Amino acid sequence: METIAMPAINLAVIMPEILLSCIAMVLLLVNVFVPGNNKAYLGYLSIIGLAVTAASAVGGWGPSVSAFNGSVVQDNFAIFFKVIFLISAGLAILISDRYMVQEDCNQGELYPMILFATVGMMLMASGTDLMVIFLGLELLSICLYVLAGWNRDNLKSNEAGLKYFLLGAFSTGFLLYGMALTYGATGSTKIQAISSYVMGNPGVASNPLFVVGMLLIAVGFSFKIAAAPFHMWTPDVYQGAPTPMTAFMSAGPKAAGFAAFIRVMIFAFPMLRAEWSDLLWILAVLTMTVGNIIALSQDNVKRMLAYSSIAHAGYALVGFAAVNAEGAAGILFYMLSYAFMNIGAFAVIILITKKGEVNGNVQDLAGFGHKKPLLAMVLSIFLFSLAGMPPTAGFIGKFYLFSAAIKAGYVWLAIIGVLNSAASLYYYLRVMVFMYMKDPEEDFEWAGATPAIAVCLLVAVGATLVLGVVPGTVLELAQKAVQF
Amino acid sequence: MLGAYLPILVLVVIACLFGLGSVVFSSLIGQKKPSQVKLAPYECGCEPVGSARERFSIKFYLIAMLFILFDIEAVFMYPWAVLFKRLGMFGLVEMGLFIVILFVGYVYVWKKGALEWE
Amino acid sequence: MLAIENYLIVSAILFAIGTIGVLTKRNAIVIFMCIEMMLNAVNLTFIAFSRHLGNIDGQVFVFFVMTVAAAEAAVGLALMIAFFKNRESIDVEDVNLLKL
Numbered sequence: 001m002e003t004i005a006m007p008a009i010n011l012a013v014i015m016p017e018i019l020l021s022c023i024a025m026v027l028l029l030v031n032v033f034v035p036g037n038n039k040a041y042l043g044y045l046s047i048i049g050l051a052v053t054a055a056s057a058v059g060g061w062g063p064s065v066s067a068f069n070g071s072v073v074q075d076n077f078a079i080f081f082k083v084i085f086l087i088s089a090g091l092a093i094l095i096s097d098r099y100m101v102q103e104d105c106n107q108g109e110l111y112p113m114i115l116f117a118t119v120g121m122m123l124m125a126s127g128t129d130l131m132v133i134f135l136g137l138e139l140l141s142i143c144l145y146v147l148a149g150w151n152r153d154n155l156k157s158n159e160a161g162l163k164y165f166l167l168g169a170f171s172t173g174f175l176l177y178g179m180a181l182t183y184g185a186t187g188s189t190k191i192q193a194i195s196s197y198v199m200g201n202p203g204v205a206s207n208p209l210f211v212v213g214m215l216l217i218a219v220g221f222s223f224k225i226a227a228a229p230f231h232m233w234t235p236d237v238y239q240g241a242p243t244p245m246t247a248f249m250s251a252g253p254k255a256a257g258f259a260a261f262i263r264v265m266i267f268a269f270p271m272l273r274a275e276w277s278d279l280l281w282i283l284a285v286l287t288m289t290v291g292n293i294i295a296l297s298q299d300n301v302k303r304m305l306a307y308s309s310i311a312h313a314g315y316a317l318v319g320f321a322a323v324n325a326e327g328a329a330g331i332l333f334y335m336l337s338y339a340f341m342n343i344g345a346f347a348v349i350i351l352i353t354k355k356g357e358v359n360g361n362v363q364d365l366a367g368f369g370h371k372k373p374l375l376a377m378v379l380s381i382f383l384f385s386l387a388g389m390p391p392t393a394g395f396i397g398k399f400y401l402f403s404a405a406i407k408a409g410y411v412w413l414a415i416i417g418v419l420n421s422a423a424s425l426y427y428y429l430r431v432m433v434f435m436y437m438k439d440p441e442e443d444f445e446w447a448g449a450t451p452a453i454a455v456c457l458l459v460a461v462g463a464t465l466v467l468g469v470v471p472g473t474v475l476e477l478a479q480k481a482v483q484f
Numbered sequence: 485m486l487g488a489y490l491p492i493l494v495l496v497v498i499a500c501l502f503g504l505g506s507v508v509f510s511s512l513i514g515q516k517k518p519s520q521v522k523l524a525p526y527e528c529g530c531e532p533v534g535s536a537r538e539r540f541s542i543k544f545y546l547i548a549m550l551f552i553l554f555d556i557e558a559v560f561m562y563p564w565a566v567l568f569k570r571l572g573m574f575g576l577v578e579m580g581l582f583i584v585i586l587f588v589g590y591v592y593v594w595k596k597g598a599l600e601w602e
Numbered sequence: 603m604l605a606i607e608n609y610l611i612v613s614a615i616l617f618a619i620g621t622i623g624v625l626t627k628r629n630a631i632v633i634f635m636c637i638e639m640m641l642n643a644v645n646l647t648f649i650a651f652s653r654h655l656g657n658i659d660g661q662v663f664v665f666f667v668m669t670v671a672a673a674e675a676a677v678g679l680a681l682m683i684a685f686f687k688n689r690e691s692i693d694v695e696d697v698n699l700l701k702l
Contacts, residue, residue, distance in 0.1 A: 025588045032595035131663050138670045142677050149681045158685040159697050165678045166633055166694070170624055172674075173640035176667060177617060180644050180660075184610075184651035189659045240699075486604075545683065549676045556672040559665055 010067035013074040016057040016082060017122050023049035024115035031108035039108035040097045043452070046111040050090045050118070057082045057122075070190050071129035078126035080332050080481040081259040085121040085252045088339040089114050092248035094456035095347045099244050102355050105151045114248065117143035121256035128267070130179045130189040133260050137175070137224065140253055141168050148241040148249070154356070160240025167223070167233040175220025181213030182268075194268045205272055214269060218279060221264070224257035227283045227317060228290040231310045235294075238306030243353065246302060247346035250309040251339035258316060258331055265320075266328070273323050280321035281413055288314030288420040295427050299361045301349055304427055305342070308386060311424060312338055318410075318417050319401035326404035328482040333475055334401055337385070337393030337467050344460030345382040347453055348375055352446060362431055367440030369432075375449065376435045378457055383428040385464045388421045393467035400475070546598055557586055609650035616643035630682050630692040634675070641671050 011018065027042055027049070057079050064075030093114060100106035116139060123136025145168060149161020183189050185207050186197040197204065204210050223230040238246045265276060291311030298304035316334050319327035352368065353360050369376040385392035398421060402414040449457065467474060524531075564571065564579050593599060616639060623636030645664045652660025686692050 025585070028592050029588065029595075032592055131659070131666060134663075135666055135670070138674070142670075142673055145677050145681060149684060152684045153688070155685075155688045156699055158681070158688055159699050161681045162630065162685050162697055165674075165681050166624075166630065166637070169634070169637045169674055169678065170640075173617075173620070173637055173644065176641065176644040177647065179663075180647040180651065183648065183660055183663070184655070187655050187657060189663060542683065545679065549679065552672050553676055556669050559668055563665075 008067075010065065013060070013065055013067035014072055014126070016053045016060075017119050017126075019056055020049060020053045020115055020119050020122070023052070024112040024119065027115070028109065028112040031112070037106070039100075039106050039110070040452075042108045042111045043093045043097050046093050046115055047090050049115065050086045050093075054083060054086045057086070066128065066192075070192050071132050072123075072126050073128045074126060076477075076481040076483070077263075077332075078122075078259070080478060081125035081255060081335075082122050084255045084332075084336050084339055085118050085125070087336075088248060088251035088255070088343060089118040091339070091343040091347075091456050091460065092244050092251075094452045095247065095343070095350055096244040097452060098450045099242060099350045100150075103151050103154070103242065105153070105242070107150075110147070110150065113143050113147055117147070117248075118252065121252055121259075124256045125259040125263075127260070128191045128263070130183070130191070130264075133264065134176065134179060136256075137260065138172065140256060141172065141224075144168075144245075144249060144253060147245040148237055150242050150245060156240040156357075157242060158240075160237045163233055163240075164237040171220050171223035171230070174216045174223075178213045178216025178218075178220060181209045182217065183213075185210035185213060191264065191268045198269060198272070205275070214272070214276070215279075217264060218261075218276065221257055221261040222283060225254050225261065225313050225316075226287075226310050227313050228286040228310065231287065231290065231313075234310055235303050235306040238309065239300060239303045243302065243346055243350050243357070246306070247343040250305070250342050250346075251335075254309070254313060255335040255339065258320070258335060262320065262328060262331065266323070277321055277323050280317055280323075281410060284314050284317035284321050284413065285416055286314075287311070287317055288417060290314075292420050292423045295424065298427070299363065301352075301360055301362055301365070301431065302346075302357075304362070304431075305345060305349075308424065308427070309342065311420065312342075312386070314420070315398055315401055315417060318405050318413055321413065322401075322404040322408035322410060324404060324408050325479065325482050326407060327401065329475070329478040330397065330400040330404050332478040332481055333467075333471070334397035336474065336478075337397045337464065340460045340463040340467070341382045341385040341392070341394055344457060344464065345379060345386065347456050347460065348379040348382070351375060351449055351453065362434050363438075363441075365431060365434045366438035368434075368446065369436035372446050372448075375446075375457075378461055379435070380432055381461055381464060383431055385468065387425045387428040389425075391465070391468045393464045393471070396468055396471045396475075543601060550593060550598060554586065554590070557582075606650055606654040609646060613643045613646040613650065616640075616646065628693050628695055630685075630694055630697075631679075633694065634678055634682075638671060638675070641667055 023046070027045055030045070031039070031042060060074045061076060061079055064073055066073045093111060096110060096114075097106065100110060120136045120139030120141075120143065124133055124140065125136075127133040127136055145161055145165040148164045149157055151157035179189070182194065185204060186194045188194055188197065219230065223233075226234040238250065241249065269276065288311050291307050291309070291314055295304050295307035295311065298307060312334075316331045316338075319330040319334070321327070349360070352365065381392065385394035388394045388398040390396075398417070402417050405411075405414045405417070560582065561579070564575055568575065620636045620638075620640035620643060623639065624633050627633050627636060645667055648660040648664050648667070652658065652664075682692050685697070689696055
């Protein structure tokens with residue numbers, strides 16, 4: 001009985017994940033051992049933890065290092081995405097405490113749960129084995145099911161959690177079946193090995209096992225990024241979930257879905273670009289159009305932003321369909337700016353709504369611009385950015401995505417994207433019209449921002465404007481990140 | 485090719501015959517003295533009380549859920565146990581870490597009071 | 603030794619039964635059981651391929667799928683109980699508060 005030779009273990013590659021998991025576990029224990037109802041301190045500890053993790057992740061910037069027998073990789077692509085996840089988790093934590101106290105559901109487990117979800121996202125970005133990507137995805141999804149249903153006494157939140165759970169588990173089934181068939185067709189779950197198998201055996205492209213497997217994987221990921229026609233869960237879940245968690249879900253996990261999607265599609269199936277580029281532009285057009293058209297008729301601001309988030313996944317898919325470095329870099333940049341502007345917009349909505357989210361409609365915003373001019377201005381900046389107006393991050397992001405599509409020869413795809421952006425202006429501007437130009441029917445007293453939310457808004461506004469005015473450095477980093 | 489499965493078929497047939505045989509023979513040969521007690525549903529030997537279609541306490545669910553979560557860990561222990569000697573120190577440390585993480589969950593559940601019945 | 607096709611056909615049938623169940627059933631717990639069936643069909647596929655290819659990865663994958671399914675079950679049933687407490691039903695037709 002000789003001992004089995006172990007593959008080289010390089011813990012440094014997954015150090016950010018290890019750190020964040022340990023911090024989350026410690027906070028879980030701190031939460032039960034320290035008595036008291038004020039759980040805000042856990043949020044601040046989590047943010048310190050996220051900062052430490054970010055420092056550890058950024059420290060790995062440079063040449064890519066593969067570890068654990070090719071299961072995980074530390075490359076610039078993964079690191080850029082990890083920073084997006086950490087930022088969105090941090091911003092979501094900043095806006096959580098006030099909302100959770102207001103809705104009587106500030107259990108301290110919230111923060112470890114967000115951190116575990118972040119670990120899952122990070123594993124999705126750095127996983128190069130279908131197994132690791134699946135585990136990361138499930139760690140993320142299971143935490144999100146809980147977070148969506150966090151407000152136990154609120155029927156809407158219950159519904160959101162239950163719907164997300166049933167549909168999420170259903171889509172996981174498809175993703176897994178796709179992975180199983182791909183494994184069967186290529187003989188490995190490692191993306192590197194799948195890729196070299198496909199290179200070596202071009203005939204595999206006509207193997208039904210492989211084609212169906214690839215399509216099922218695409219379906220599974222499309223569900224996670226809420227691309228039409230797999231978007232049905234999004235509006236209900238986003239509307240029902242607690243607002244800070246909606247903000248988190250729309251930013252981090254969407255980016256994580258894109259990270260894994262790009263990783264699998266570009267790395268594992270590089271020879272089949274033409275085939276799935278067709279698939280992706282259909283998805284992109286459908287997603288943009290469906291999201292924008294339905295958003296036009298929404299009165300509830302949260303639900304409107306949910307449909308708008310579907311539309312934004314569509315814009316990002318335009319860059320994906322271009323299948324070139326610009327497109328991929330554009331997605332990275334867009335996901336980063338989307339995290340800032342969308343979480344910022346939700347932060348203002350948290351300040352607007354009262355307990356039970358009773359006044360979450362556009363009409364309830366009448367007069368907001370005069371009562372709270374500063375907050376209204378901040379919300380307007382976010383909405384302008386979401387609509388893609390200069391000089392905000394949203395404009396640069398869209399410009400980059402659409403020009404990538406044009407370079408790839410998809411001129412009409414870019415035109416459809418621009419038309420969609422124009423349509424989206426209507427519902428973003430509608431909010432502003434109510435804020436500034438309508439008189440309130442009854443006198444609302446809006447609460448001011450708490451320090452934590454003020455910090456979140458400051459960071460989000462600052463980043464939205466800085467990324468819009470001087471995007472050079474970040475764009476350069478994004479380009480470096482996609483040099484595969 | 486299917487010949488290898490013959491023993492399984494034989495086993496299935498014998499199992500079915502045994503099950504059917506027990507029921508048929510006992511009803512043919514056995515004495516029949518029906519009584520109230522014999523017809524009552526079996527509740528661990530106690531006197532049956534009330535309807536069986538009652539709602540159960542939510543605590544059963546909680547215990548069952550915790551059982552599933554802590555039980556599934558065994559799935560990772562068997563492969564490790566089979567190769568325990570060959571995995572050596574490395575395997576022991578890895579499994580130790582795994583158990584420590586589970587233990588964090590256990591401490592959390594315990595402190596949260598999920599293991600107390602009252 | 604049966605050919606791999608037989609296992610794949612059985613697992614595809616199981617997967618299809620699970621999918622149809624999810625789409626047609628109305629009780630949330632039954633839907634969840636159908637989803638579990640889909641996952642187990644996937645497990646069967648993995649095992650069959652693993653044996654066919656002589657590659658252990660598929661079996662390792664199955665371990666993880668089983669664990670994840672257990673975690674999902676715990677969370678899913680908890681969500682259903684929370685919903686039931688407020689709505690006195692787990693019929694998905696009653697999950698209808700959030701609509702257009």
